[in-house]
Amino acid sequence: MSFAFSDIPDQSGKTAIVTGANTGIGFAIAQGLARKGARVLLACRDADKAQQAQERLASGHERAVTEFLPLDLANIASVREAAERAGEEERIDILVNNAGVMMPPLSRAPGGCELQFAVNHLGHFAFTGLLLDKLAADGGARVVSQSSLAHRGATIDFDNLDAAQGYGRTKFYGQSKLANLLFAIELDRRLRAANSPVVSLACHPGIAQTELTRHLGVLGNLFGALVGAVLNTGEAGALPALQSATDPMAQGGDYYGPYGLREMSGRTSGRAIASKTARDPLLAARLWAKSVELTGIDPGLAPAPAA
Numbered sequence: 001m002s003f004a005f006s007d008i009p010d011q012s013g014k015t016a017i018v019t020g021a022n023t024g025i026g027f028a029i030a031q032g033l034a035r036k037g038a039r040v041l042l043a044c045r046d047a048d049k050a051q052q053a054q055e056r057l058a059s060g061h062e063r064a065v066t067e068f069l070p071l072d073l074a075n076i077a078s079v080r081e082a083a084e085r086a087g088e089e090e091r092i093d094i095l096v097n098n099a100g101v102m103m104p105p106l107s108r109a110p111g112g113c114e115l116q117f118a119v120n121h122l123g124h125f126a127f128t129g130l131l132l133d134k135l136a137a138d139g140g141a142r143v144v145s146q147s148s149l150a151h152r153g154a155t156i157d158f159d160n161l162d163a164a165q166g167y168g169r170t171k172f173y174g175q176s177k178l179a180n181l182l183f184a185i186e187l188d189r190r191l192r193a194a195n196s197p198v199v200s201l202a203c204h205p206g207i208a209q210t211e212l213t214r215h216l217g218v219l220g221n222l223f224g225a226l227v228g229a230v231l232n233t234g235e236a237g238a239l240p241a242l243q244s245a246t247d248p249m250a251q252g253g254d255y256y257g258p259y260g261l262r263e264m265s266g267r268t269s270g271r272a273i274a275s276k277t278a279r280d281p282l283l284a285a286r287l288w289a290k291s292v293e294l295t296g297i298d299p300g301l302a303p304a305p306a307a
């Protein structure tokens with residue numbers, strides 16, 4: 001079944017958190033949810049950018065109710081503070097783990113891990129883990145993880161997560177996006193085994209014009225403009241996340257993407273193809289254990305029994 005913007009149900013009374021909501025796909029996800037009546041917490045690292053996003057959301061739609069939640073996913077102390085603040089909310093119905101960084105020059109998070117793995121995966125792993133009790137209250141929330149077509153062909157190099165033995169921008173981006181999908185599917189396995197009301201889903205936006213190419217220089221900007229003209233806009237790229245977050249037919253463990261041109265673009269979204277590696281429970285369990293070790297945060301969910 002394909003899902004369009006017009007299929008997003010009313011979200012009145014719901015509270016959503018969207019990471020990286022100040023621009024690009026995250027902004028469009030926040031907009032889609034706010035226009036349908038959800039109160040949206042914009043989880044961003046830059047107060048000025050978040051405020052500008054709030055103003056844009058308000059000017060486009062007077063129903064939009066938004067708040068700024070300071071969050072720097074590279075920094076576990078900031079993740080803890082954001083989770084504490086979010087924990088004070090009366091309820092959380094939707095958490096969209098969307099923020100991401102792509103192909104920067106070699107950089108490391110304060111904890112020592114390579115930046116893409118730290119921001120795209122570890123920060124979201126920790127944030128979700130810290131919020132699990134809150135997410136399980138009031139009937140259970142949906143957790144949506146933003147992956148990418150780039151997960152295909154990627155692997156996790158557990159012996160080089162700090163890039164001390166070499167760094168390739170593309171390889172490390174693919175690794176982080178595979179980690180997003182492994183985590184989303186493994187989280188749902190563990191939630192089901194624990195009879196939790198929380199569900200975990202994943203999505204990808206196809207290829208969309210956003211600020212994601214900011215580290216790729218002039219060529220990246222040209223490529224971005226071409227993408228916007230030929231493939232997806234940031235708004236269209238938000239639809240799979242909005243389907244994951246709101247489609248009444250969507251279920252835990254589902255993975256959604258654009259419904260056209262080999263999942264690269266489309267005005268509707270639907271089921272996407274996850275690689276065999278992304279569905280590997282042994283790899284996912286290993287990533288989970290490593291993520292607990294690296295973040296010091298244990299979501300407290302036991303592994304699901306082998307199928």
Ligand SMILES: NC(=O)c1ccc[n+]([C@@H]2O[C@H](COP(=O)([O-])OP(=O)(O)OC[C@H]3O[C@@H](n4cnc5c(N)ncnc54)[C@H](OP(=O)(O)O)[C@@H]3O)[C@@H](O)[C@H]2O)c1
Pocket residue numbers: 019020021022023024025026043044045046049071072073074075098099100101102119120146147148149204205206207208209210211212213234237
């Ligand atoms: N665009 C595509 O074609 C495409 C394809 C596949 C997957 N994706 C995924 O879609 C997601 C959104 O990307 P986008 O295309 O919308 O890119 P974008 O326009 O560059 O937006 C990325 C967002 O992530 C935020 N972010 C980066 N580092 C952060 C940190 N340390 N802590 C908190 N927030 C941080 C950015 O905040 P600042 O503005 O402050 O930097 C920004 O809000 C990413 O996960 C990306 O991997 C995108």
